[in-house]
Amino acid sequence: MASLDDLKKRIASVKSTQKITKAMKMVAAAKLRRAQESAERGRPYSEKMNNIILNLSNGISDKENAPKLLSGTGENKVHLCVVMTSDRGLCGGFNSNIIKKAKSYFSKILNEGKQLKIITVGSKGNDQLKRVYGDKIIENISFKESKNANYFDADKVGRIIIEKFEAGEFDICTIFYNQFKNVITQLPQAQQIIPLNNEEDQNNSDESYEFEPDEDEILSNLLPKNISTQIFKAMLENSASEQGSRMSAMDNATRNAGEMVDKLTIEYNRSRQAAITKELIEIISGAESL
């Protein structure tokens, strides 16, 4: 059994860890509220953008000449995966969930004999992926300096992707992020952004639109914007998820620390009692022998 002094030190250290995790939980909770709010406020924009593009692509007359961002290159050889993670750790399974999802997708692609390229956004994803897929990572983007997800950063990522697409570096682009459902549940998502996958909700609105200028021009201007918008949406969802995940992880940690302190305290009291009893026995048996 550990000595009384050791136990005392141990209890003190667990208690101070508990203080830290508690503080982190509070901070995460405050940030979560803000992140959640901005994720919710950002939704109308991306939804409207999607709607407009849907209406446009329904109305487009000849599908053959549709912009490549919409219809794809017609090939399916090189996949670009954008894995979006956080820059900070201590947020439970947040990063691992995305990585797990991404890795299973990677091995599927590689098994099919296709080429894989990876862009990581956020340093944690890069750290986890570079061991196995280090040679596949073509770029690592990190926004450590910017406090909140902002559109400017998303646009930067979007531009990089479009530049690479126009240079013919890949055929299909998928982004990986965590969708925020609630504080305990975040769903890792894989969303294909190039070519745009709209097939699941083809609402046949017979509404005819007037276009100014014509459809093609609008589409070719709108699609790059849509990419940035989708990335921005992913960033917002991600930051809300990150804080939510951190909050519940820290909540668990705080509770575990509490349990540990309780257990250690009982042990401490027992050994103190044992020491006292031992001393008493010694005194009594000493007195008896006189």
Place this chain on the structure above:
Amino acid sequence: MSEEFKIEIVNPEKSFLVKEDVIEVVVPAFEGEMGILKDHISIISFLKPGIIKVFSKSGDENYYVEDGIIEFKNNNLSILTSTIISVADLDKSKQGDLLKKAEAEASKSEISDQAKYLADQKVEVLRSIN
């Protein structure tokens, strides 16, 4: 019969403005200014840098935008833009900053004609605001 329709302006961060009692909106569409009244035909168009004028029962408002897309359908006008500032909030220093940025952009030599045109537009519009 009422002459009003609904407008919604959204930017990536949030829903910027929602109004139900709009009578007319003038937008700087790519091919010239365009006024939209109730029961306008469904339309999708682009914006160039300029001023959006919103005339409504509860007062008129002007907004400076740098880009955007508009969609009008079933008497719902949606404007999506990444940069929007209310002209009322646009004080001299902010205006000066934007103007400087736009001028720097316009004076770059290696940009495309379209980018140049847009930058020139920005400069022009910003100068005209007082």
